[in-house]
Amino acid sequence: MAAFSPVAGFAVSQDPDRLFAQPLERVPDFVFNEAVVRVFPDMIKRSVPGYPTIVENIGVLAAQFAQPHSVLYDLGSSLGAVTQALRRHVQTADCRVIAVDNSAAMVERCSEYLHAQDAMFQELLPAEVIEADILSLTLQPTSLVAMNFTLQFIQPERRLELLSRIRQALLPGGALILSEKLRFEDDEQQALLTELHIAFKRANGYSELEIAQKRxxxxxxxxxxxxxxxxxxxxxxxxxxxxxxxxxxNFASLIALP
Structure with a gap:
């Protein structure tokens, strides 16, 4: 059973992230499956510095761009933390959130969490959770699109295509909020921030084996x-x-204006 935390924007999982704690003969490619879903809140809290600040402030920023009678998108919504932040902060009339993810396990759990939030809060924006590939999704006219650590999982050669479609769907005065892990063109800067990120994960209890196998x-x-x-x-x-x-x-968030 998971307890909901509106401050963190997540249901607080009772399952700690131990997915890579034992030596694996072969480390498979990372997949957002049911095993990851069970530990995802713990995983992302211990792996992504600044994550709660980013999520909460996406809601704050979105409130400045959301327009009446428009759709707000959370593309790559995972467990719905950004969707929940949008619902809490945006007070604009007749807006609704569409959360999209291609992981069936994430979509199922996200729907459960949003339902739990409906029971705890009143006057939240309506939200719809869709299982779909955002590369083939037909976007409705929108005043706000959030992509929180999503683009980095899209094939590099298709990123421009996706961003162009988002730009075409954005209403005048709208915005895209894009959060991503960064790499750095300066080798020394890349090495320094990589090591500092590893130190962050060590400080959050990950072993050297877990860090190496997850990488x-x-x-x-x-x-x-x-x-x-x-x-x-x-x-x-x-x-x-x-x-x-x-x-x-080495984690950042950007606002892109049409």
Whole structure:
């Protein structure tokens, strides 16, 4: 049984992340399956510096861009932390949130969490959770799109295509909020922030074995870009301005304006 935490935006899992605690003969590629879903709140809290701050402030920022009678998207919604932040902070009339993820396990658990939140709070934005591939999703006109650590899992050659479709769907005055792990073009900076991120994970109780096996699992699945690549791609997609609003170690969040 999981207890809901509106502050963290997650149901607090009773399952600690021990997925890589034992030596594996072969480390498989990382997949957002049921095993990951069970430990995901613990995993992301201990792995992504600044995550609660990013999630809560996506809701705060979204309230500045949400327009009446429009859709708000959470693309790559996982367990719905960003969707919940949008629902809590956006007070604009007749908005609704569409949360999209391609993991059936994530969608099922996200739906349960949103239902739990409905029982705890009144006057939240309505939300719909969809299982779909965002690369093939038809986007409705929208005033706010959030992609929280999602683009890095999209094939690099298809990222511009996706961002261009998001730009075309955005209403004037809307925004894209994009959070991503960064890589750095300066080798010394990359080495320093990589080691600091490892230190962050050690401080949160991960062993050297867990850190190494998780890195092996995810290296073929998650392909981070540099801040410069993000900026250039967003401008190429038709956005006119890209504003970094948050960075903690090698994790950052940007606002892209149409």
């Amino acid at each position: 092996n699992a995810i290296e073929n699945v998650m392909k981070p870009d540099s801040l410069e690549q993000h900026r250039e791609r967003l401008l190429a997609a038709g956005f006119r301005k890209v504003v970094p609003w948050f960075q903690c170690l």
